[in-house]
Amino acid sequence: MNVKELVSKMTLKEKAALLSGSDFWHTEAVERLGLKAFMMCDGPNGLRKQEGEPDHLGVQESISTVCYPTASAVASSFDVDLIEKMGQTLGDECQREEVSMLLGPGLNMKRSPVCGRNFEYFSEDPYLAGKMAAAFVRGVQSKGVLACPKHFAANNQEYRRMSGNSIVDERTLHEIYLAAFEMMVKESHPKSIMCSYNQLNGTFLSENKYMLTDVLKDKWGFDGFVVTDWGAGKDPVKGVEAGLDLVMPGPRKDHEEAIIAAVESGKLEESKVDKAVTNILSALNWSLENGSKDVKPSDASTRKSDYEVALEVALGSAVLLKNNKVLPIRKGKKVLFVGEFAKAPRNQGSGSSHINSAYVSNAFDCAKDRDISFAQGYDTRDMKKSYILREEAVQAAEDADIIVIFAGLPGSYESEGFDRKDINLPADQDKLIDELSRMDKKTVVVLHNGAPVAMPWIDRVDAVLDMFLSGDAVGEATVKLLWGEENPSGKLSETYPLKLSDNPSFLNFPGDGGNPHYAEGVFIGYRYYEKRRMPVLFPFGHGLSYTEFEYSDPKIDKTSIKEDETATVTIEVWNVGRYPGKEIVQLYVSDDVSKITRPTKELKGFKKIFLNPGEKTTVSFTLDKRSFAYYNEVIHDFHVESGDFTVMIGASSSDIRHSLGIHVESSVEIPLDVNLFTPIEDVLDTRKGKEILGPIIDAALKGQGEGAGGAMGEGADVMMRNMIMEMPVVNLVNFGIVSEEQVQDMMKALQ
Ligand code: BGC
Numbered sequence: 001m002n003v004k005e006l007v008s009k010m011t012l013k014e015k016a017a018l019l020s021g022s023d024f025w026h027t028e029a030v031e032r033l034g035l036k037a038f039m040m041c042d043g044p045n046g047l048r049k050q051e052g053e054p055d056h057l058g059v060q061e062s063i064s065t066v067c068y069p070t071a072s073a074v075a076s077s078f079d080v081d082l083i084e085k086m087g088q089t090l091g092d093e094c095q096r097e098e099v100s101m102l103l104g105p106g107l108n109m110k111r112s113p114v115c116g117r118n119f120e121y122f123s124e125d126p127y128l129a130g131k132m133a134a135a136f137v138r139g140v141q142s143k144g145v146l147a148c149p150k151h152f153a154a155n156n157q158e159y160r161r162m163s164g165n166s167i168v169d170e171r172t173l174h175e176i177y178l179a180a181f182e183m184m185v186k187e188s189h190p191k192s193i194m195c196s197y198n199q200l201n202g203t204f205l206s207e208n209k210y211m212l213t214d215v216l217k218d219k220w221g222f223d224g225f226v227v228t229d230w231g232a233g234k235d236p237v238k239g240v241e242a243g244l245d246l247v248m249p250g251p252r253k254d255h256e257e258a259i260i261a262a263v264e265s266g267k268l269e270e271s272k273v274d275k276a277v278t279n280i281l282s283a284l285n286w287s288l289e290n291g292s293k294d295v296k297p298s299d300a301s302t303r304k305s306d307y308e309v310a311l312e313v314a315l316g317s318a319v320l321l322k323n324n325k326v327l328p329i330r331k332g333k334k335v336l337f338v339g340e341f342a343k344a345p346r347n348q349g350s351g352s353s354h355i356n357s358a359y360v361s362n363a364f365d366c367a368k369d370r371d372i373s374f375a376q377g378y379d380t381r382d383m384k385k386s387y388i389l390r391e392e393a394v395q396a397a398e399d400a401d402i403i404v405i406f407a408g409l410p411g412s413y414e415s416e417g418f419d420r421k422d423i424n425l426p427a428d429q430d431k432l433i434d435e436l437s438r439m440d441k442k443t444v445v446v447l448h449n450g451a452p453v454a455m456p457w458i459d460r461v462d463a464v465l466d467m468f469l470s471g472d473a474v475g476e477a478t479v480k481l482l483w484g485e486e487n488p489s490g491k492l493s494e495t496y497p498l499k500l501s502d503n504p505s506f507l508n509f510p511g512d513g514g515n516p517h518y519a520e521g522v523f524i525g526y527r528y529y530e531k532r533r534m535p536v537l538f539p540f541g542h543g544l545s546y547t548e549f550e551y552s553d554p555k556i557d558k559t560s561i562k563e564d565e566t567a568t569v570t571i572e573v574w575n576v577g578r579y580p581g582k583e584i585v586q587l588y589v590s591d592d593v594s595k596i597t598r599p600t601k602e603l604k605g606f607k608k609i610f611l612n613p614g615e616k617t618t619v620s621f622t623l624d625k626r627s628f629a630y631y632n633e634v635i636h637d638f639h640v641e642s643g644d645f646t647v648m649i650g651a652s653s654s655d656i657r658h659s660l661g662i663h664v665e666s667s668v669e670i671p672l673d674v675n676l677f678t679p680i681e682d683v684l685d686t687r688k689g690k691e692i693l694g695p696i697i698d699a700a701l702k703g704q705g706e707g708a709g710g711a712m713g714e715g716a717d718v719m720m721r722n723m724i725m726e727m728p729v730v731n732l733v734n735f736g737i738v739s740e741e742q743v744q745d746m747m748k749a750l751q
Helices: 003-010 012-018 071-075 081-095 126-141 170-177 181-190 209-219 236-242 253-264 270-289 300-317 383-397 427-437 476-481 526-531 682-686 687-709 716-726 739-750
Strands: 041-042 101-103 194-196 225-229 319-323 336-339 372-375 402-408 442-448 463-466 548-556 560-562 567-575 582-590 602-611 615-624 630-632 638-639 644-653 655-665
Touching: 003 194, 003 270, 012 253, 012 270, 071 081, 071 300, 071 615, 081 101, 081 126, 081 300, 126 170, 126 181, 126 602, 170 181, 170 630, 170 655, 194 209, 225 270, 236 253, 236 270, 253 270, 270 548, 300 372, 336 383, 372 383, 402 427, 427 442, 442 476, 442 630, 463 476, 548 582, 548 644, 548 655, 567 582, 567 602, 567 644, 582 615, 602 615, 638 682, 687 716, 687 739
Parallel strands: 041 101, 194 225, 336 372, 336 402, 402 442, 442 463, 560 655
Antiparallel strands: 319 463, 548 567, 567 615, 582 602, 582 644, 630 638, 644 655
16 A cells, blocks of 8 residues: 555544544554554464454453463573564464454563563563564564554553553663663564553653653654553543554544544644554555465464474473472482472463463373372462362372472462562462472472562472463473473573562552652662672572583673774683583673762673583674663763773673673763852863863862871871862862852853
């Protein structure tokens, strides 16, 4: 279709109608001009296509299909190729089901481990979340299906998510909460994006011009259309003015009428309506031009091949948190599976992402060909039964060599729509693990959880395998990993704290009245724990393997660069163990000396590699300006402070194997608005300030230092230096160092 021509032929009424949906999942059609309605559906860990009565809360059934691991699991794979493949598979299914747009991925930051929707989000780290989201979008869009990353932005809790006001300073917003969106937009060019329900600094996202136009469209170059989260549309005119394109769901006659009235009364320029219509139609046209024309509907064989992809993702995402040489389980061992989740695993989260799984594999059935028995251990629906079930499990365990306890969070503990109250497992499960781990047996815990849980029993169990919410292949993947047919290779995409109150957002989550003040600033997740050197249960980036990797020979090709240049870091990684396996090599950066309070470690690169036993490879990373930059609120952009940086390469955020140094030189000077009360050291930091004020201060320091000596005791010269450097310019007059006239001349010269 020729979008420009089509828009020019549309009446104002037709255009206004196109700015809201025709029903729950479709855009408006303009039959007169041959424009059909397009369908959009939830995901992102599968296709949730509702054919009957629609809803977005997971109440009504959708088509029977394959459920993939949720984002929290997938991120732990640190495998961009794998998630891109998952995106392609989903794109193919959308094509087969005639769905033009998939509502995902979710890439909000995990500010608190209790946000109910964390299972739908990737990470507490924007670099990892951005890379994962970009790969997912690339995969989906490679099939001509629009991806719709969500929820833009600062939507980091479920409590009052439709009304709450997130109060976030500009640096924190850009450095943490927008960075993943920015990377994803720039690297994968999504054709659509979903704005969130909440307010940001007092303005609803659907009316937030700063976010939708200034940042997203103008600064980052986003060229798709912005759609509201379902029901997030507010004032239609303010929305269009702010850069909002489509309001969902529909029909919204009120919206249409308000737009028409505003244009007719001259309150809203028609060109703005045309722009929004053009944005929507251009994206839809792109899907028509890029989608395959000749697709057959989904059937048993497509479901089978999709399941294989789900299995590959589940295998690549699981994290072996602890292993006291009990795993992999050796042949001939008698194993007792304990726990309801061994037969009915929790494979996904609840809410709008809920997939109608055609088949969910369970570990018990998948391990039937081995020497296993089963005890239920607990009842997720009725805790009163758990006492008896626990006793039975203890008895059954007498005969076993290894007890594998399948524990985790029931659906009622974490979901879209509400936050968790704490990070505990249900009390009966903790008790069960505790009792079984006190027996003279090897104990392994398999976890099904969408977010971190506390593990009060961690020191007594021999192994913990975290499967997260791993989709339909969860049972099969668990068995393959337990018995070592596959080697675990995931690493944590978020910190597991020892207790909830350790989390930096603890005092401000969910905020009074649901209006959270992001007072912890950029220090979320490991950025906080590392800075405070706090112990955690398991650090960001942690994950074990059945083999071992050695890191050696770190190199950097340049020891000094200008900020617009790049440097290459290489390291040799060697599989020194007995199993083939994958390692996730991580690179962190820190600024050695900074005037800004910065994290001591920030992830700036990662690579997942496969090595056979005895095999060695060279892993390389490219560092650029963003690897060293922080967001500066004066220039409203990322900025590198000239100076020395440390580059750390390791197997987790707390397992750094090698460090290298690099100097980075910036040519950008942050403008300083000098007045009489500006501290002298800040003035001296500017080129002009150094020139004008430098000699005066040097002379003053010399004079004061000499005079102060003995009379004021040892260290007086340092005291004098600090006092002069930190005092405001006006004090030069107060202390008689310069005259009032001289200071006025200086001020003029510095402006
Ligand atoms: C959710 C979105 C979802 C939409 C449509 C909303 O409540 O926040 O993530 O895509 O419903 O179901």
